[in-house]
Each structure stands twice: as C-alpha cells, then as structure tokens.
Amino acid sequence: MLVKTQLSRGLSVLAVLACLAAAPVAAQAQSFKAGFVNTDRILREAEPAKAAQTKLEAEFSKRDKELRDSAAALKSASDKFERDAPTMSESQRQARQRQLADQDRDLQRKNREFQEDLNARKNEELAQVLDKANRVVRQLAESENYDVILQEAVYVNPKHDITDKVLKAMNGNGAK
Template sequence: MTHRLSQVLTSVLLLSGSLNAMAENMKFGYVNAARVYSESQTAQQIEQNLQKEFANQQQKINALQQENNQIREKLVSGSLKANDKQKLETKLVQNRMAVAKFLEDYNLRRNEEFAALQQNANAIVRRLAEQEHFDLIVQEAVFVRAQYDITERVIKLLDGR
C-alpha cells in the first residue's frame, strides 16, 4: 500500500513537471472584444453611419416621446372625459409601439453591422494566431497580464493602421 502511494505521488510529480514545461513553451494571447467594438475607428464609423441612417426616424421618435409626456400629464390631471381619456390612452399605446418598432429596427441594423465587424476581427485574430504561432487566444478572462493582451494590435489591424 505504501509502495503504491509512493508510485502515485512520483507519477503526479513527474506529470506536473512536464505540464509546467509544456505551459512554458505555449504562447497565449487575449483580446478584449468590448474594447475592439468601442475603440476601433471601424466601430466608431459604424455608429456614425447608423446615426446618420436613422437620424430622421430619431427626430420623429423624440417628438413622439415628448407627445407621450404631454399625454401622461393630461391623463394624470384627471380632468378628462372618459372618451377623451380612452383616445389619449390609445394614442399613448400607438406611440409606444412606434418607439419600440424604431428601437427594434435600429438594433437589428446595428447587430448586422457589428456581426460583420466581429467576423473581420475574428479573421484578424486567426491570422495573428497563425502568423505568430499562438497556441491559445481568448476573448474573456477574469484576469490577464498585459503581456498577453493583443487587443491594441487587433484594433490597429482592423482599422488598417
């Protein structure tokens, strides 16, 4: 029994030593995707283009929201006839639906654009991994030493700098 325990401990020690040696020979990288999507010129250009594309609709939505505020004030005042109150409540629901539709359209379009950006960023990460012989590149981690962070390089490559 003691002999068997000794063999197991020896095996564990040898295995841990070889794992350490393997880890020392591995090359790791980390990409902060949130930074890529917020700091890259490409992402900022996408945001600007979306703002231009949806500017007219955004103005209409702002007007609807102001109208909704006025409607709510009238409804709270309690001085409306039942028929007028019902019309205002219906208008409020219609306005809210219009705002929700706008947000849905905007988010759908934004997701389309950022999906393309994500594909480009992932292709750059794969190319970096192959060219520089990375063994592992991760996008999420609890803690990362600065020496492993390749986010800035990915941003520069994505922006063509």
C-alpha cells in the same frame, strides 16, 4: 546498512527519472504561446465599430426624432387636457381620455418597433465588426505563432493582451 544504501540508490534513480520525465513538459510549457483579446475594447475603439455606430445613428436619427416629437406632442396634449378637464362635459372628457390613451398606445408600439429594428441592425453591424476582428486575430495568431488566443477570461496578465495589436491592424489596414 546494505538495505539502506539500496533504498537510497532507488530513491536517487526515481528522482532522476522524475526530473527527466518533467523536462519535456517544462520545455513544452515554455514554447506555448497564448494571447488575449478584449472584445469590448474592439467594439468601442476599432474604426469599423465607430463607422458602424455612425452609420446606425444616421440610419435611425430621423425615426428617433419623429418619436421624440410625437412624445412631446402627446405630453403637451395631456397637459392641455389636465388644464381643460374641469371645464369639459363628462362625454368630452371621456372621449379625450380615450383619444390620449390611443395615442399613448400607438407611441409605445412605435417605440417598441423602433427599439427592435435598432437592436436588429446593431446586432448585424456588430457581427460584421466581430467577423473582421476574428479574421485579424487569426492572421495575427498564424503570423506570430500563437497556440491559443482567448476572448473571455476572468484574469489576464497584461503581457498576454494583444488587443492593441488587433486594433492597430483593424484601424491601419481596414481589417482586410
């Protein structure tokens, strides 16, 4: 019986020590503050992102219209060739086919260049918006004592989502 009592006391002491050891961890976990920012929403809803989109549309609209007009002209020429081909001589038909193929290659090249230029400019503008957003997030983290703010996550409890605060700061004061 004496062994049983000592064993029981030993287990009680171990249980108390385990609780004492866990107490600082629980207290530390309660003071840990985390947040989440939805980058996709920032890029869709922030005023600097909308301004960047408008700027890109203005910058590339003329070139886009020229490409669409060239594509329409090529289609019209191709349709005309299809209608006129039966009445053309073989050499005229081959010359016109080469001409249409050259125009098509030129249009495809211009389209590729346009897309590359547009993507490069879009990346530049988005990088600036993200830079502004990151500055706002850092300011918010420091002012509200966040330990960590994540931008990518599989799941986030909505109570940790601070995207609205970031959007309000970016839209309200121009993201300093």
